Amino acid sequence: MTTTGLDGFALLDKTWSTVTPEAARRMLIAAVQAFAGKGYHATTTRDIASLAGMSPAAVYIHYRSKEELLFNISLVGHETSLALLSSIEGDGAVERLRNAVATFAGWHAEFHTTARVVQYELGALSPEHHEQVAELRRQIEQRMRSYIADGVEEGVFDVPDLKGATLAVLSLCIDVARWYQPGGKRTPDEIGAMYADLVLRMVRPN
Amino acid sequence: MTTTGLDGFALLDKTWSTVTPEAARRMLIAAVQAFAGKGYHATTTRDIASLAGMSPAAVYIHYRSKEELLFNISLVGHETSLALLSSIEGDGAVERLRNAVATFAGWHAEFHTTARVVQYELGALSPEHHEQVAELRRQIEQRMRSYIADGVEEGVFDVPDLKGATLAVLSLCIDVARWYQPGGKRTPDEIGAMYADLVLRMVRPN
DNA sequence: CTCCATACTAAGCGGTTGCTTAGAGCTAAG
DNA sequence: CTTAGCTCTAAGCAACCGCTTAGTATGGAG
Structure with a gap:
């Protein structure tokens, strides 16, 4: 062998x-x-x-x-996580945001090895490759923002600052890749569920 | 010159x-x-x-x-942010957590250059130096946890999972160093205030 | 003045880096 | 059988790396 x-x-x-x-x-x-x-x-x-x-x-x-290896990883990784975020289903804005956060945060835990490269090695890409990836990142942000905006329109979320809240939610999910350790006591699914709870608490009305 | x-x-x-x-x-x-x-x-x-x-x-x-340069930066940076978190004042657990998050997140924005090295280059430290820094990080976590725990004891916070919530709050603040850009439309103080708001929403009772 | 400690530079050493070259082994079409 | 094409390796090249050595400039003590 x-x-x-x-x-x-x-x-x-x-x-x-x-x-x-x-x-x-x-x-x-x-x-x-x-x-x-x-x-x-x-x-x-x-x-x-x-x-x-x-x-x-x-x-x-x-x-x-070597940079082309990194670019391939970054591209496929971003496309994968964008596809994941784009396929979210659920009845009503609350369930859709819950699923979105659980899925996105869970992905950053389960595939933390890939996610670390995707999220923390962007700076090593060539300017041209970086721009291609940045476009995908804008689409990811827009997806997450629309899940939050839907709830505001439905009147089930109270969010004073939509852009700021979107930033915070994405930041929370992405940073999972930094601290997650496979041997820890929480499974990726449990992390996803916990984070979905925390985010829904953040946007719920008084 | x-x-x-x-x-x-x-x-x-x-x-x-x-x-x-x-x-x-x-x-x-x-x-x-x-x-x-x-x-x-x-x-x-x-x-x-x-x-x-x-x-x-x-x-x-x-x-x-070169590694000793990194260690000095990491050590002083961690000591500074621990000192900052340790000197939080405020009337009641709500105001103390507000100040803690605003200060800690604000520091990661204002001194994002330093914070990036402190938070994202840990892996390049020698094992001995890494352990010294890890001890400081445990103290930082304990500080933040105590601010949240105080509110639970006072009965002004509702937090089902204290360790998980602490992790999320620290994660949110630390990740500011990754995305913050000096030219952006939010000042470090504004980011601190916004994050303090979001965190208080996360832990408030129904 | 001499003497010595301190803070610095010019030059460079051994080792490692990303990547290239020349060619070997294998497969399959003609 | 010949030959072309593809995948791979052994060997190595020029450039660059962290760090060292030898020596210079400066300033204060005796």
Whole structure:
């Protein structure tokens, strides 16, 4: 058996299931693990290659540069979380916001390895790639804002500052990726439920 | 005149006013700016030296290594924010929590350059230095938890999960350092006030 | 004046970095 | 069988990294 250094969790991260060929996917997953663990700049192409069980030069068969690896991770990661936020269902604004926060915060816990790279390594992208990702981030913000605005229109939320509240809710969910630890006593679903509760308390009328 | 690359804001950051001699302080401030802008690993000792207006070797007159620069920043930064949280006053638990959140969130906005290094570069510390900083972080968490617990005892807060709520409040404040931009339309004080409002809404009884 | 400590610089060392080159092994079409 | 194309590796290159060494300038004590 070949030792690749990729643990079962990472291989099961459905975020990357559409990436082909297999060697390119293996390399991406290795990069996600390395970037999440030590940060983009502290990770060498040799780290990535050896995690993927290949030689350093093999990286460049599938990707033009180390930055392109990061860009692929960032792009797919943002698209995944935007798709997740866009597919929220629920009866009424309260249930929709509850589901949105539970899903978004839960994703940042369950896929915290991917989420860390997605949320905290943006600064290492080239200006062109950064702008592409920034557009996706604007769409994510707009989605979350519309879930809150719906409740205000329905009269079930009391929110003095819509933009500020949206910022706070997104910030709360995103920061889960920073502090979450797999061994902790809360499961990702429990974190999602707790955060949904806290957010609904924040926007409920007196 | 010598060009040091240190802008007025950084030189006025009162966080570093006690660091002497002056050249060591100038070097620390340069390191804060560089680490905050590009991250610890992407910053070279030559970057720091040229920001401080000195030669690369001058770094090692005042600090043993690049990591010791980071440790000094992290230590002083954590001590400063712990001191800030410890000096909160106010009549009753509601006003004390309001002041605590406004102060803590406001600090992460006003001194976001320092705060970014303090909050997001922990992973680059040596294990020994990391443990020293972790102890300060536990004290910060305990402080914030006690402000919330006081309100529960007084009967003015409704908090089903004290540990979870503390985590969320700290997370909200800390993440300000990630998204805050000096040119934005909200001042640090306004952010502090808005966040204090949101947190009080989160913990108020029905 | 001499002497010594302090704060700094010019130059550079060994090691590591992202990435390239040259070529090997394999598959499959003609 | 030949050959083209794809995936991969061994080896290595130029640049850059953190840090050190050797030496200079300055200033205060005796």
